Amino acid sequence: MNNLKVAIPVSSKDDNPTMYERFGRASYFCIIETEDDSSVVLANPAVEARGGAGLRAVEFLISNQTQSVIVPQLGPNADQALRRANITIFQGESLPVKDLIAKWKNEELSKL
């Protein structure tokens, strides 16, 4: 696997947060550098959007140079936006982000 920035929606700023069940309305995104496993947790500006939160979240991830996302599920708009932005989408599950990254590295997550 190449070294990439991978984003995962989460609901807290904990050390090793669990993936949140929604994408656009997640409070935070945990963005992991897969080269050294360093991570930052950034507040999602789309969380209060009246509508189109998924699109606003994708725009935020693009501005943070994200190349891949691990998500629970996506609405049709966010899905289309991620694909048009050439961001690779992986199916996640409710696990701590470190476990998800380990699975991603082992190529155990399916590409959507």
Add this chain to the structure above:
Amino acid sequence: MQITIVSGKGGTGKTSLAVSLAMTLENVQLLDADVDEPNCSLFLDLNTKLVAEAKIPIPEINYDLCTLCGACSSNCEYNALMKVPDQILVFEKMCHGCGLCSKICPENAITEVPRTIGHLYEGKNEDFLFNFGALIVGEELSTPVISQLKQLISKDKPIIVIDSPPGSSCPMVETVIDSDYVILVSEPTPFGLSDMKMVVKTLRILEKKFGVVINKDGVGNKELELYCQKEEIPVLLKIPFNLEIARNYSEGIPFLNVLPGMDSELKQMIVDIREALQ
């Protein structure tokens, strides 16, 4: 005179009342503005035909001019535009057609093109004119369909009766905004009262004159009437809870033709409304 029938809760009897009221009046226009689910026509023996399409303007981007500055997407209130590295994506169904993007684009790269979201229909006989709007299935914006339906309001009709969508949000506001009087139909149940209070609040902000019709009178409790007394809201009419009304309704017969004396009660209600407006 334009009278709009609203309710907070759905299923309280807006359509029944709108149709029954319109049928008692002479030289009337009935407008079914519940465009998400227009069903006045079920109670009318009228052939209706398509008269117009309801459209909203959506942005189209000219990439010969676009510099991908992102002014359009970052200012879109509805998140209908999104900048990706090599283009601006337009999400048609998110667009409310406000036109801001085309006005602020520094390169004049955005033109607005119409997109059909609904259809407008008309039917008539003798002195009865009926119009309704229907939102296309899968579309979300009923408000523009309602505002375009209202453009079909006839200047030749002395009285217009409008059946509003339920609730108290934008579609309802658009429906009542230029009405002279609003009839609020409610049922005497906790749900009916709770939703009605939101409508009362909205109508007061809009500074509309309104009165209440209590439908299914006899079910629930007395809270609704006590609330109207306390808030000094006139109760215009009570329609009893009655199995025969429901039975006829299911066959497309409005309560006007079921309850004896209803014709004169509805006519009297209009006289009372006229007085209240003076």
